[in-house]
Amino acid sequence: MEIGFWGSGLIKLAFVSTAVSGYAYWQAVRQPVWADAWRRWGRAAWSVSLLGLGGASALLWYLLLEQRFEYAYVYQHTARELPLLYVIAAFWAGQEGSFLLWALFQGLIGWALWRTARDFEASVMAVVALSQLFLLSMIVGARLGPISVGSSPFLLLAEKFPDAPVFQNNPGFRPEDGNGLNDLLQNPWMAAHPPTLFVGFAAMVVPFAFAVAGMWTRRYTQWIRPALPWTLFATLVLGAGIILGGYWAYVTLSFGGYWAWDPVENSSLVPWLLAAGAVHVMIAYRRSGTSFKAALLLPMLAFAFVVYSTFLTRSGILGDASVHSFVDLGLYNQLLLWMLSVVGLGLGFFVLRFRELPRPKQDPALLSREFVLFLGAMVLSAMAMVIIVGTSTPILGRLFRDNPAPPDMHFYNSWTLPLAIALGLLIGLGQLLWWYRMDGRAFVRALFVPFMLSAAVTALALWAAGVREGRYLLLILGASFAFFANARVLLRLFRGNPRLAGGAIAHIGMALVLFGIVSSSGHDRTLVPPGEGILLGDPNDPHVAHRDVQPKHFPLYLGEERQVAGYRIAYVGQRVEPRRGEAFYRIAITDPRGRSVVLEPSAYRSRNGQAIQHPDVVSFWDRDLYVAVVPDWMLRSEEEDTDSTTHRFLLRRGEQERLGAYRIRFARFQILKAPEPMRAEGELRLPEDLREEEVDIAVAALVELTHTGTGEVRTLRPVYLILRDRTQRFLPDGVPEWNVTLWFEGMNVDQGQAVLRAQGPRQVPWVLVEVHEKPFIGLLWLGTVVLMAGFALSILRRWGELRQQKAHPLPPQREPVEASAAI
Amino acid sequence: MRRTIKLALGGVIAAGFTALLLVNFGKSVGGYMDFARAESSGARAHVVGFWVPERGTRFDLARAEFSFWMRDEMGNLRRVVYAGPKPAGFEDAERIVVEGRMQEGIFYADRILIKCPSKYNDQVASGRSTTSM
Numbered sequence: 001m002e003i004g005f006w007g008s009g010l011i012k013l014a015f016v017s018t019a020v021s022g023y024a025y026w027q028a029v030r031q032p033v034w035a036d037a038w039r040r041w042g043r044a045a046w047s048v049s050l051l052g053l054g055g056a057s058a059l060l061w062y063l064l065l066e067q068r069f070e071y072a073y074v075y076q077h078t079a080r081e082l083p084l085l086y087v088i089a090a091f092w093a094g095q096e097g098s099f100l101l102w103a104l105f106q107g108l109i110g111w112a113l114w115r116t117a118r119d120f121e122a123s124v125m126a127v128v129a130l131s132q133l134f135l136l137s138m139i140v141g142a143r144l145g146p147i148s149v150g151s152s153p154f155l156l157l158a159e160k161f162p163d164a165p166v167f168q169n170n171p172g173f174r175p176e177d178g179n180g181l182n183d184l185l186q187n188p189w190m191a192a193h194p195p196t197l198f199v200g201f202a203a204m205v206v207p208f209a210f211a212v213a214g215m216w217t218r219r220y221t222q223w224i225r226p227a228l229p230w231t232l233f234a235t236l237v238l239g240a241g242i243i244l245g246g247y248w249a250y251v252t253l254s255f256g257g258y259w260a261w262d263p264v265e266n267s268s269l270v271p272w273l274l275a276a277g278a279v280h281v282m283i284a285y286r287r288s289g290t291s292f293k294a295a296l297l298l299p300m301l302a303f304a305f306v307v308y309s310t311f312l313t314r315s316g317i318l319g320d321a322s323v324h325s326f327v328d329l330g331l332y333n334q335l336l337l338w339m340l341s342v343v344g345l346g347l348g349f350f351v352l353r354f355r356e357l358p359r360p361k362q363d364p365a366l367l368s369r370e371f372v373l374f375l376g377a378m379v380l381s382a383m384a385m386v387i388i389v390g391t392s393t394p395i396l397g398r399l400f401r402d403n404p405a406p407p408d409m410h411f412y413n414s415w416t417l418p419l420a421i422a423l424g425l426l427i428g429l430g431q432l433l434w435w436y437r438m439d440g441r442a443f444v445r446a447l448f449v450p451f452m453l454s455a456a457v458t459a460l461a462l463w464a465a466g467v468r469e470g471r472y473l474l475l476i477l478g479a480s481f482a483f484f485a486n487a488r489v490l491l492r493l494f495r496g497n498p499r500l501a502g503g504a505i506a507h508i509g510m511a512l513v514l515f516g517i518v519s520s521s522g523h524d525r526t527l528v529p530p531g532e533g534i535l536l537g538d539p540n541d542p543h544v545a546h547r548d549v550q551p552k553h554f555p556l557y558l559g560e561e562r563q564v565a566g567y568r569i570a571y572v573g574q575r576v577e578p579r580r581g582e583a584f585y586r587i588a589i590t591d592p593r594g595r596s597v598v599l600e601p602s603a604y605r606s607r608n609g610q611a612i613q614h615p616d617v618v619s620f621w622d623r624d625l626y627v628a629v630v631p632d633w634m635l636r637s638e639e640e641d642t643d644s645t646t647h648r649f650l651l652r653r654g655e656q657e658r659l660g661a662y663r664i665r666f667a668r669f670q671i672l673k674a675p676e677p678m679r680a681e682g683e684l685r686l687p688e689d690l691r692e693e694e695v696d697i698a699v700a701a702l703v704e705l706t707h708t709g710t711g712e713v714r715t716l717r718p719v720y721l722i723l724r725d726r727t728q729r730f731l732p733d734g735v736p737e738w739n740v741t742l743w744f745e746g747m748n749v750d751q752g753q754a755v756l757r758a759q760g761p762r763q764v765p766w767v768l769v770e771v772h773e774k775p776f777i778g779l780l781w782l783g784t785v786v787l788m789a790g791f792a793l794s795i796l797r798r799w800g801e802l803r804q805q806k807a808h809p810l811p812p813q814r815e816p817v818e819a820s821a822a823i
Numbered sequence: 824m825r826r827t828i829k830l831a832l833g834g835v836i837a838a839g840f841t842a843l844l845l846v847n848f849g850k851s852v853g854g855y856m857d858f859a860r861a862e863s864s865g866a867r868a869h870v871v872g873f874w875v876p877e878r879g880t881r882f883d884l885a886r887a888e889f890s891f892w893m894r895d896e897m898g899n900l901r902r903v904v905y906a907g908p909k910p911a912g913f914e915d916a917e918r919i920v921v922e923g924r925m926q927e928g929i930f931y932a933d934r935i936l937i938k939c940p941s942k943y944n945d946q947v948a949s950g951r952s953t954t955s956m
Binding site: 254382385393397406407410551609610613630766768 | 856
């Protein structure tokens with residue numbers, strides 16, 4: 001039998017056994033007497049399902065590695081010459097494979113879950129199984145009468161495209177080579193980004209399942225303790241996945257940054273923000289029994305938005321809005337159903353059990369750590385809401401207009417910035433309140449040093465770094481306050497109990513992230529020579545007047561060096577990498593302090609004809625330099641318009657303009673023949689068909705032509721003639737070896753301006769360069785690493801607590817007293 | 824009693840935030856339209872269409888401007904001028920979305936979105952000049 005048959009079969013097996021497992025676990029909850037027996041069934045069925053998924057994945061990898069191009073998935077995502085790493089990564093290059101990977105991870109997480117969830121096993125696993133069932137329905141590829149459910153990764157080309165002419169003529173056709181993986185995805189960071197993201201998505205189901213299970217089985221508070229390490233884990237991994245994607249975009253794509261508020265990016269950030277909020281209210285609840293409803297709702301919302309974003313990005317609804325949404329595979333209804341059932345399950349239980357939910361005996365005081373934690377979670381949720389609203393334009397925008405198109409980035413930036421300021425301040429305040437006693441004097445003392453230090457940093461930003469915008473200054477204040485407050489807490493913890501340092505470390509990481517964002521994005525400087533891009537431009541030129549944005553690029557000729565804001569930027573050469581024919585353009589940059597680097601941004605045409613550009617980045621301790629190029633050959637069209645090498649200049653005396661790799665400077669007029677009383681300043685040489693007496697007036701323009709690469713200067717003397725019959729003639733002058741010819745075509749005597757026309761110069765290779773200076777962007781990457789480390793430490797701690805509790809079961813009084821009293 | 828006041832206060836803040844957000848969102852939402860509508864309204868517009876290869880493309884080095892002819896989904900043909908180089912993957916585009924303004928018969932785009940036929944991760948064509956992070 002064919003491998004594809006087995007692969008599809010294994011997915012179907014996994015689907016059925018997941019259903020069996022879910023049913024068994026459901027029964028285990030419903031029939032406590034038979035719980036053990038049902039649970040055994042549930043576990044066995046889950047194991048079968050996991051084996052099925054493992055087998056299917058192994059087969060898909062086998063097909064990819066064996067280059068079985070008769071399979072649609074292999075054909076579409078790999079090619080013969082693809083390096084091994086990317087053949088392996090092609091597994092998740094498409095929609096079907098990435099669903100399979102997600103399901104595999106969710107299967108593994110379920111397997112780990114039943115080992116650790118103890119008395120929550122049945123109820124939690126029933127919910128996870130439901131989610132897994134929906135996920136598998138996307139790839140099960142079954143047909144129920146007229147309705148097809150899901151799309152299998154194991155389809156043959158002939159099954160997927162039965163109408164293609166090649167299969168009409170030759171049913172046994174097997175392509176020799178595949179389509180290949182998009183070159184932009186051939187990057188180690190990109191190979192790691194999707195799997196990390198899917199582990200995060202898969203783990204997000206756990207807090208959701210615990211929250212639902214808690215309400216379902218009426219153990220309203222007990223679920224939080226075992227759910228907490230899982231929530232931390234999901235947040236950690238999802239965060240790592242997001243930042244890997246951002247870093248990939250930064251070093252691989254040439255849009256000049258790491259984040260563009262694209263719907264696909266946004267839709268992974270929203271669950272992260274909500275899960276981070278969930279962690280805080282869960283801890284607040286564990287600590288003192290407050291924020292219970294938020295602790296219940298936020299983990300559920302986090303998962304609901306994982307599903308919602310999957311719906312947005314994979315149902316085809318985003319269509320034109322996103323640069324990288326998937327094509328609709330006909331999964332719209334299934335995705336919608338999944339989303340509705342997640343929301344329905346969570347909200348349904350919440351409403352059903354609302355009257356039974358525990359209530360805190362008293363609300364926390366305004367300046368208590370519980371309230372600050374709650375507030376922090378609310379700020380994170382508000383950020384999530386801003387992003388959800390913006391990302392949901394295809395749906396929400398209809399309230400405001402027909403055919404809504406997404407808002408531009410300004411919307412996101414201007415809404416998230418104040419929230420980020422609040423976040424920074426709350427992070428500092430919350431941690432100090434958490435670790436210092438809350439009596440007034442001690443707290444003020446603890447507050448004093450961090451606050452003064454952050455004020456100093458802000459002052460430094462204002463005076464030394466020249467930050468002038470109030471909102472950026474406030475964000476710097478917030479971020480540095482968060483940093484110093486947590487540094488203080490950290491120092492104290494290191495003297496006491498370093499095991500508890502996870503929170504402080506994570507918050508230091510977050511502070512660095514905020515700082516890195518405001519410095520690198522708020523003060524991203526695009527280096528463009530002044531006036532570049534509007535060389536011919538008088539401001540009345542409609543092209544210049546109508547343009548909303550200034551160009552980010554400027555041309556640089558081979559051998560030329562230009563000075564911008566203290567930087568010297570030169571195009572010094574190029575080299576070609578043989579495998580893909582990728583051309584690296586060597587751009588030498590010397591910064592204002594004299595540090596020199598050569599960057600090698602690249603551009604090439606991929607095997608399938610796609611034009612690819614990769615930027616290059618060099619990191620100094622205080623800034624990154626980011627360079628992207630667009631080489632000349634990408635911009636020339638086949639029928640290059642003929643007058644593109646013709647330029648007209650209107651120059652005053654002493655003014656200069658750029659002409660290809662040259663500078664053209666108009667020195668002065670020189671009168672060669674004129675009526676009295678003016679006298680000639682030079683000799684007039686005429687072509688053979690003209691006699692001197694035919695000429696009334698003859699004026700030369702003295703023009704200096706400088707080669708910007710070598711610095712060589714030539715002086716040209718094109719001549720403007722008015723003949724006796726009132727007609728004009730122009731006598732050109734040129735530099736043949738530079739292929740430049742110059743005509744002097746008119747003058748404005750009042751203004752002392754000359755009208756010059758230049759033909760040429762000979763094509764010297766050039767590139768358009770885009771250079772960004774991004775101050776302290778390194779803090780963003782460092783911050784994420786620190787943030788992750790903090791999360792990891794917290795997981796270890798919470799996990800340890802959980803194990804301890806299992807080893808020596810504690811009496812229920814350990815649960816927050818107020819809460820249990822209220823039940 | 825105090826609890827009710829707090830809840831009410833929280834509710835008012837949340838509602839206020841949501842209302843403000845939605846109003847601002849409503850103002851920020853752009854609109855997909857054809858060239859004719861973009862011309863008559865003069866507003867910022869997103870236009871979906873196709874490049875007309877017969878008319879070629881043109882890059883003006885002096886102005887650092889890329890221009891081409893585009894036919895929108897209603898069949899209107901207009902010249903599009905973009906303040907930047909040709910976006911990567913332009914020739915392979917299945918569809919093009921241009922964002923900008925129509926002025927005197929020419930569409931001045933500050934952003935071009937390329938929809939490539941590839942399934943996953945279509946090309947990122949161009950960010951906006953100043954706002955990407």
